[in-house]
Amino acid sequence: MKSLTIEHLQKIYFDPFANKQVTAIRDISLAVEAGDFVSVVGPSGCGKTTMLNMIAGFLAPSGGQIRVDGHAVHGPGPDRGVVFQSFALFPWRTVLDNVAFGPKMRGVPKARRHEIAREYLALAGLSHAAERYPNELSGGMQQRVGVVRALANEPDVLLMDEPFASVDAQTRMTLQEELTRIWEQRRPTVLFITHDVNEAVFLANRVIVLSHGAVRDDIAISLPRPRSWDALIEDAGFKALAARVLQQVRAA
Amino acid sequence: MNAAASVSPWQRLWGAYVRWSTHYPVLAALVPFVPVVALWAAVARSGLFPPVFFPGPVVVIQKFGTLMANGILPAYLEDSVIRLAAGTAVGLAIGIPLGLLVGLSDRAHRALWPVLLFFQAIGDIAWLPILLIWFGFGLTTMIFVIVYTVVFPVVLNTVLGVRSVPLELHRAARSLGASKARVVWEVVLPGALPNIMTGLRNGLGFGWRALIAAEIIVGTSGIGFLMFDARRAGSVVEILLGMIVLGVLWYIVDSWVLAPIERATGERWGLVTRRD
Numbered sequence: 001m002k003s004l005t006i007e008h009l010q011k012i013y014f015d016p017f018a019n020k021q022v023t024a025i026r027d028i029s030l031a032v033e034a035g036d037f038v039s040v041v042g043p044s045g046c047g048k049t050t051m052l053n054m055i056a057g058f059l060a061p062s063g064g065q066i067r068v069d070g071h072a073v074h075g076p077g078p079d080r081g082v083v084f085q086s087f088a089l090f091p092w093r094t095v096l097d098n099v100a101f102g103p104k105m106r107g108v109p110k111a112r113r114h115e116i117a118r119e120y121l122a123l124a125g126l127s128h129a130a131e132r133y134p135n136e137l138s139g140g141m142q143q144r145v146g147v148v149r150a151l152a153n154e155p156d157v158l159l160m161d162e163p164f165a166s167v168d169a170q171t172r173m174t175l176q177e178e179l180t181r182i183w184e185q186r187r188p189t190v191l192f193i194t195h196d197v198n199e200a201v202f203l204a205n206r207v208i209v210l211s212h213g214a215v216r217d218d219i220a221i222s223l224p225r226p227r228s229w230d231a232l233i234e235d236a237g238f239k240a241l242a243a244r245v246l247q248q249v250r251a252a
Numbered sequence: 253m254n255a256a257a258s259v260s261p262w263q264r265l266w267g268a269y270v271r272w273s274t275h276y277p278v279l280a281a282l283v284p285f286v287p288v289v290a291l292w293a294a295v296a297r298s299g300l301f302p303p304v305f306f307p308g309p310v311v312v313i314q315k316f317g318t319l320m321a322n323g324i325l326p327a328y329l330e331d332s333v334i335r336l337a338a339g340t341a342v343g344l345a346i347g348i349p350l351g352l353l354v355g356l357s358d359r360a361h362r363a364l365w366p367v368l369l370f371f372q373a374i375g376d377i378a379w380l381p382i383l384l385i386w387f388g389f390g391l392t393t394m395i396f397v398i399v400y401t402v403v404f405p406v407v408l409n410t411v412l413g414v415r416s417v418p419l420e421l422h423r424a425a426r427s428l429g430a431s432k433a434r435v436v437w438e439v440v441l442p443g444a445l446p447n448i449m450t451g452l453r454n455g456l457g458f459g460w461r462a463l464i465a466a467e468i469i470v471g472t473s474g475i476g477f478l479m480f481d482a483r484r485a486g487s488v489v490e491i492l493l494g495m496i497v498l499g500v501l502w503y504i505v506d507s508w509v510l511a512p513i514e515r516a517t518g519e520r521w522g523l524v525t526r527r528d
Binding site for chain 1: 418420421423424425426427428429430434438439442443445517520521522523
């Protein structure tokens with residue numbers, strides 16, 4: 001079953017200063033199976049964030065189709081959860097109420113949505129931080145909340161836009177391991193955008209390499225799970241895959 | 253322990269003051285006025301000026317007691333505060349929605365922004381001549397002036413606040429299932445709140461001044477009227493008393509109303525750095 005289908009997606013901007021059309025996405029077709037984890041890598045300017053913004057419904061495509069669970073996408077919606085690079089937590093809500101925000105919008109009663117939020121916070125080891133405000137948490141903790149908030153709304157697809165790019169290197173590795181663990185437990189459908197080749201390979205079952213607004217390569221990652229950096233950092237299979245992806249990204 | 257590390261008597265005194273005034277905020281509010289009042293008393297006692305022109309603190313406090321006892325001061329205070337509160341409430345009721353509209357809609361911004369800036373420039377009391385012709389010497393004129401004064405800082409700051417809410421927060425709320433209307437309530441309003449508070453603070457400050465000015469010109473009661481009436485009677489004591497009441501009242505509004513709201517919102521959320 002295909003959870004996310006993209007057909008001949010295209011995005012062309014008019015640049016009023018250059019007075020010409022600029023092509024951000026030339027032609028992308030892509031299908032993501034339900035329960036799969038797909039990474040998208042590519043050099044900056046390859047159109048990966050533009051693609052995610054169109055799937056999320058924040059930008060309208062110039063051409064092509066985006067379908068989630070068979071339904072064409074028009075504008076943002078709770079069927080597509082988004083995790084932002086800037087975390088985008090609501091500063092005026094506690095961690096618990098941030099996570100309960102999606103259920104609240106669906107009209108879930110307070111007691112029940114707090115129960116849901118607590119359950120998801122426990123999944124990421126955040127139970128102790130439930131009553132704190134986002135500005136009282138470290139960057140790594142804030143992004144854990146960002147991931148949990150998107151998951152708690154039980155979207156068909158989880159869209160992650162370079163979510164770990166703004167935390168320090170050690171925390172990033174921890175977050176990557178936690179994300180694989182949560183994915184293995186819950187099996188959400190994930191489209192993960194990154195410019196970090198190792199991250200893309202470590203997390204995904206499939207890595208898509210984008211270049212100049214089109215798919216350049218589509219590489220299956222058949223590394224065993226559960227995955228951990230301790231096991232993979234010196235693993236020959238991991239190294240070979242990372243080298244292959246890197247080669248494609250650099251040639252892009 | 254060597255001499256460099258020992259605590260001087262001044263440090264000892266300062267340390268005691270910092271600890272006590274942190275524990276009892278009322279000390280932090282009152283102690284700085286001790287030298288001011290002492291200087292006032294010293295100048296008044298020196299005989300440099302005739303007491304009728306420059307009365308000392310004791311006389312003013314006695315006057316405060318008399319005016320409280322005969323009910324004039326409480327009645328006038330009540331009139332002034334009610335006018336300010338009513339004017340501010342109406343000013344907020346107009347200013348916040350207008351600010352949301354102008355901040356959120358590009359069209360409204362293009363259409364209204366220059367007009368807002370134009371009318372903002374015509375200061376509150378510059379309206380008095382024409383208002384006196386339209387509405388006469390009465391409550392309508394005074395309320396109009398206060399509302400007018402409060403609305404502009406609230407609108408302009410609300411617009412600023414609305415536009416300072418990161419795009420990502422709009423997007424996060426929308427992708428979590430919030431409708432566009434819900435985003436205004438859940439994201440735009442709380443995100444703009446610190447700026448709205450700044451607008452309210454400025455608006456109240458300007459409004460308070462405008463009210464006193466309006467009472468001096470239009471009034472038949474209120475603190476402004478009290479002061480102007482005292483001038484007619486040549487009572488410097490009452491004028492000074494009126495001035496002190498203005499200062500104290502502002503202090504109360506700030507520390508009992510504005511500051512607690514700011515502490516519970518923007519500062520708590522990390523949107524505004526704490527003022528210490």
